[in-house]
Amino acid sequence: MLRNSQNRKQINKVLLLGSGGIRISQAGEFDYSGSQAIKALKEEGIKVILVNPNIATIQTDPGMADEVYFEPLDLPHVTRIIEKEKPDAILLSFGGQTALNLGLKLEEKGILALHGVQVLGSSVQTIKEAEDRGLFKQKLDEIGVKTAQSFVATNTDEAMIAAEKIGFPLMMRSGFSLGGLGSGIVKTKEDLKFRVNEVLNATSQVLIEECLLGWNEFEYEIVRDMAGNVLTVCNMENFDPMGIHTGESIVVSPSQSLNNEEYHRLRKIAIDVANHFEIIGECNIQYAFNLETSDYRVIEINPRLSRSSALASKATGYPLAFIAAKLVLGYHLYELQNAVTKKTCAYFEPALDYIVVKIPRWDTHKLKKAERFIGTEMKSVGEVMAIGRSFAEGLQKAVGMLNIGAADLADYPQDIPDIELEIERATDRRVFALYRFFVQGGRIEKAYELSGIDKWFLNHVHTIAQMENTLRNPANVLSRDLLLEAKKLGFSDKSIAKFRDMDPQALRAWRIAQNIIPYVKQIDTLAGEFEAQTNYLYMTYHGQEHDVSPSDVPASLIISS
Known part of the structure; x- marks a missing residue:
């Protein structure tokens, strides 16, 4: 039942709207949100009725929800389900935009009021104010927050x-x-x-x-309870400037281009906005930011879990969807235990001493007439996430996880006919075009003029490319120090061996003999207490004698290089 019963009736049965069939721009990230919500509700003894026609999701597995309806997420079908199941409440914020829009229709048609179904979490009015572009601008004008x-x-x-x-x-x-x-x-x-x-x-x-084309783009993930306790779980920065959808861009967390004052200014605005919209649960706020003038615009606020929420949860170890589900039931942030650490309450902001890199995955090659150019509409069908000590390491690891036949940036198997064109007009392989541009001697200034990508990122890609040129130069001895530096930049044994005309297995054997080995680190969301356990681990390379040996690492966690 609800912890905070003020103006609310007892909740015994909840209708949860899913995200529908998986399709381009609406992928499995919403399954994460819905599954976590179901777990949180079941933990409270609440019966869960799920509507989601996608049989490929975890949330529709037997043993998750009490009842599952594989029906279309539209007004007629869901109305009939409400009439039959008579739920006490409905959850709209865990099924993406599909669930949110359907919830608004149910409210407008009077279906929810007719059957006494209350909306848990952010109110329908809040959803309207966030989704209706006119109301959104008007609402932010009230507190002096800049919009376009x-x-x-x-x-x-x-x-x-x-x-x-x-x-x-x-x-x-x-x-x-x-x-x-x-x-x-x-x-x-x-x-x-x-x-x-x-x-x-x-x-x-x-x-x-x-048009804010060329401005940098940032996101802040926010959770807020009914009492107005708010925190920012993390912030993220797009590799690409404005003009490329967040779901189409490489994304890093935490942000790298903002200085301390800018970071905290945007954080305060995010908290003010969450309070003004009276968000309950989770939301994310997207900014356009001009790094030259420190000017900003709030682009949008999503009063729901999003694909960015799934990324933020995995990046920080903070279970956003689970916590959000508890908050909509009336819990306060300080009352909830962090389900990962088991040692702290949920009312704290994770601190990251590592960098997370997300790269989208596209399958445009499967569609003969599909353009490779990307922009403000999503074409990506999924994404991968990598964790490292540096952007270079994380970026190269993520490339190796894309399953496109590339172990790292240097191993990209396809030709790029016009490199400068694909840097200027973003495509699904823009980062590979940038890399080859720098390997061939291209200048950072030129790349910036073409792409508008922040020079912080360009410098790192340039550094990786310079390492390839260094390794290819026969005048440079492949010493232990050089090999260690290359591994810290994320290069695979396969590419390094190719640069030196060596057998990859021979190079690997020599690397291990030099004690340059991967080791596992845990993301510890409880700073200073290393015994706190999380489900998220990452590997990095090191060459000191005291580091863990391969025999100490479970085989299931070793990432071949």
Whole structure:
């Protein structure tokens, strides 16, 4: 039952809306959210009724929910389920944008009120204010938080008037959408008219706003309870500047480009926004930030679990979805124990002494006519996450996990016909184009002019490329120190051996003989107490005698190199 019963009835049965079938821009990250919510609810003795037509999800496994309906997530089917099951409450924030939009329809049609079903978590009003672009801007104006200059349009004429006020190029976004559907940079009146007509067939409004192309993009993950206790679990930074959807971009956590003042300023704004919208549970806030002027714009707030939430949970060891489910039941953050450490309460912000790198995965090669160019709409079908002591190490590890035939950046198996074009107009292989550009002697300044990618990231990719050139140079002896430096930069034995015209197994044997070995480290969310256990481990290379030997590491945890 609810911990905080004020203005709320007792909860014995909850209807949980899933995310529907897995498709491009809506992947398995929402299964993580829903599964965690079910576990949290079952722990409280609450009966869970799940609606999700996707049989490939963990949340639909036997033994998870009490009842599972493999039915479409639409108004008629869910209405009939409500009539039959008579739930006390409904959860909207654990099934992505699909669940959120359906919840709004159920509220608007009076279905929830008719059957006495209350919404747990952020209210329907909060959801509307976050999703409706006009209300969103108005709400943030109330507390002096900057948003992009924008106008809401519900037809082509209104969009054209807004464009005249803002000027081209401009950004067009659609309301109530997932994965940046229908959004993009518009440069001409003809293009705007075509795209507005197209998008309004699927949604009720579009937002015409100033173009922030080239600004850096950041996200903050927020949890808040009913009493107004708020914390930022982590923040993230996009490798690509504005103009590339977060789900299409390489993402790092924690942010690397912000200075201390900028980080805390955006953190305070995130907390203020969560309080003003009266978020209950989890949300994430996305910013455009100009590093040259320190100016910012809040791009959007998602009053739900998102694909970024899954990344943040795995990156920090903080179980966001599980905690969010408890918070919507009325718990306070300080009342909840961290399910990972078993030693701390949930009211603390994790500290990261490592860097996490996420790389999306695309399957555009399976679609003959698909363009490789990426932008504000999602085309990625999944993502991988790697953890390292440095961005270079994490980036190279992530590349090796993509299952595209590349062990690291140097091992990319495909030709890139026009390297500079793919740096300038982002594609699914932009990072490989950048790498080859630097290997061939390209300058950081030129890469920055073409891509707008922050020089912090470009310098690291350049450093990795320079190491390849160093290793390929026969005048440089492959000493133990050079090999150790290459391994710390994430190079595989396969690539290093190729650079030196050696057998990979022979190189590996020599590396181990030099005591350059991988070892496992645990992400410890309880600073200073190494006995705290987590489920997240990462490997790094070291060459000191006192480090763990391969025989001390469980075979299941060894990552071959």
